[in-house]
Amino acid sequence: MKNYDYIILGTGPAGYRLAQLLANTGKSLLAVEGGLFGGTCPNVGCEPKIFLSGAVHTARASQQLVGRGIAQPAQLDWDQLMVTKKARFDSWPAETKAIYEKMCDVAVGYGQFVDSHTIEVAGHRYHGDKIIIATGHRPHRLAIPGSQYGHDSSDVLSLAHRPDQAVFIGGGYVGIELATFLAAAGTKVEILIRSDRILRGFYAKYAQAMVDAMEQQGVKFHFHTSATKIEPHEGKYLVTTNQGTQLATDYVVDASGRVPNTEKLDLPAAGITFSKHGIDVDDHLQTNVPGVYAIGDITSQKLPKLTPVAELEANYLYHQFEKGATAPVHYPTIGTAVFAFPEIAQVGISPDQAGDEYHIEERNLSGGSLYAGLNEQEAKLTLVYDSTDHLVGASEIGASAADDINNLVPVIGLKISRTDWERHVLPIYPALADKVAGLLKK
Template identity: 55%
Template sequence: MKKYDYIILGTGPAAYKLVKLLDTQHKSILTVESGLFGGTCPNVGCEPKIYLDGAVQAVLSNQQFEKEGIISQGGKLNWAQLMKDKKARFASWPNETRKNISKISDVISGSAHFVDRQTIEVNRQYFQGNRIIIATGRRPHELSIPGAKFLHDSSDVLSLGTLPEHTTFIGGGYVAMELATFLAAAGSQVTILVRGDRVLRHFYQKYSRELVVRMKQRGIQFEFETEPTRITQLSDKYVVELNQEGPIVTDYVVNASGRMPNIEKLDLSAAQIDYSTRGIDVDRHLQTNVKNIYAIGDVTSQDVPNLTPVAEFQAQYLFNSLEKGLTQPINYPAIGTGVFAFPQLAQAGINPDSVLEDGDNFEIREYELRQSSLYAGQKEKGLLTVVYDKANYIVGVSEISMSAVNDINYFVPIIGLRINKNEWHRNVLPIYPALADKIEGILR
């Protein structure tokens, strides 16, 4: 049985970064992957999504100018060509990632499961690790309804060669909102089924509701407090039966009801590792209840955003902890997150919803972006909400606009570094008139 300093389960962003860091210490490493090398983000997640978003944003922005009478004819998205270009860019990435990892680690493809606290089995081979790192990520949540075999997931949509005439999404999270935006921009009629009474529940709800209004104005339909109960095939179409009035006849059904941790094949009980349906339990040192086993990335049950930068931050922390003698618990920085719909939704720091009733400790102010010449020229109807603490520091921001993601990125260091208006004016003279025009006004 071969023994290693580290066994790493998974090759997503967290695992990939950790492998590269451990290589600098000349550790013996075994990396195990049961799916695409590189994980979700570079293959069927954030990287291909943002690639598609570039074309989608351009088309929808042109269409908005056409409605204002400024552009005589807006653009039209060629979905088939866009998909062809996307596949040409990303098809080689899994093999390239495997080659890169193979240069610094032993690699095996297959599903790993624990035999005991130091031993795993993969493809009937046994391996021991002084430390084992679980970084197996998440996958689309599975719906247990009759006809579930007809469902597609986000990975399918991101490789969809032929545009459906009508698409039905199940779910109201960021995956549903983003992919619905993409397909609708290409010309598909889109219906979104939302189990509850709201979408994007982790975002500022005033702006989440506004995003729904904007998407409805472009023809996207929403059905709230609605769940599918059965899916049947009818010739070349599908019938989605609902708990409310229905049914819906559609060409393509996407399950975007959430994501679940990849843990059931690991046989965690064999190593007596604590876990729940939310993921693997870890402490503030990313250690499980078993001394030599750790978990990082989306597979954990931590109450932090499941984002690539967060996973990579955890990898860096774990390396510093295990190899550099860091003893402090993990302390997360200011985290920005966004929804690549149209308009975009983004936020960082404190969500205004969480402090709406706490006027003694926080002040909430809203700004209309169209007061800036930049946004007025873009025919932008965006809104920005800023949360200030008692000392008048910015501690939270939320925005809905065509450029919300990049706008909020500008605020992340202001929140994380606790920069006050005097420090800003003393140390910063950014380009004018652009986003700086907005920041200057807020920090006056």
């Protein structure tokens, strides 16, 4: 059995960043991967998603401008777009594996705990002084009859041919984004929502505005509706719902959420505490077992499951392991977004969470020349101020919401006042950043 200073389970953004840092320390390091090298983000997540989003946004933006300077709107060719996407991304897992093999030792297979500091991979056992679990999340699959006929987000992001009809089950950010993409390409999309709203965690008013916008794009929503069965029928699929209805479709997408990759780890063998939400960690990202840590989407922490958060945690562990840092992990102000069309983005305190001690203002952005020129009639920005008139939260809906909110992340995180902004910053005009001073209180 070979001994290592560090064993990292998982090669996604969290594991990759930590391996990069530890590879330069001279310590022995083993990286373990049973799936795609690089994990979800670069293969079947944020990277291919934003790649596809570029074409989708361009097509939708041109359609908004018909009669306002655009004579012929762009038409999205899904099959061609997917060929272009595959040419860019299909080689990434092998390329990432080659990078790892230059950085450290690699074990291909799923790591399973034998005891608190020993893992087994493909019949071989390894001991690690420190073991870091970074195995991430995967798509949840509904436990209903016919679930095997459903597809997940990974399938959609590699779908070679566009279906004429698609039913999505779930209204989280993954389902909304992918439904937007297929609808833009011409697929007739219907979405089953088990509650009364989509995008929980985002500002409810803008989530409803997203529904309105998608309905105008031809998407049909079924609220208070869940799937109870999927079955083949005359070359299509029938989705039976709790409302007693049946929807005929060519393609079914199970977008019912994501779950932590814990079951193959045999965590009980190591005595590691975990739940359906993930692995429990303390404020130093250590599990209840000394010397065993967890970072990224696999943890049970109530944080956005985002690549930057995973990489931040990797940086933190490196400084703890190799630089003697002892302070608890600190999470900065975190911005999040849904890359549909329009986009929804937010940072800080949501207007839904703001109590009486906060002051809320909504700004209609459509009057500005930038948004008017793009025919962004529904672009809106809601701001949350505290009792000292400092900006503490912002939510936006609009085609450029993610970029716009990114202008406000440092304002909130650094507690920048209007005086500070005007003294130190002179942004590009005309763009939202130029208007930020007007959003800050004196």
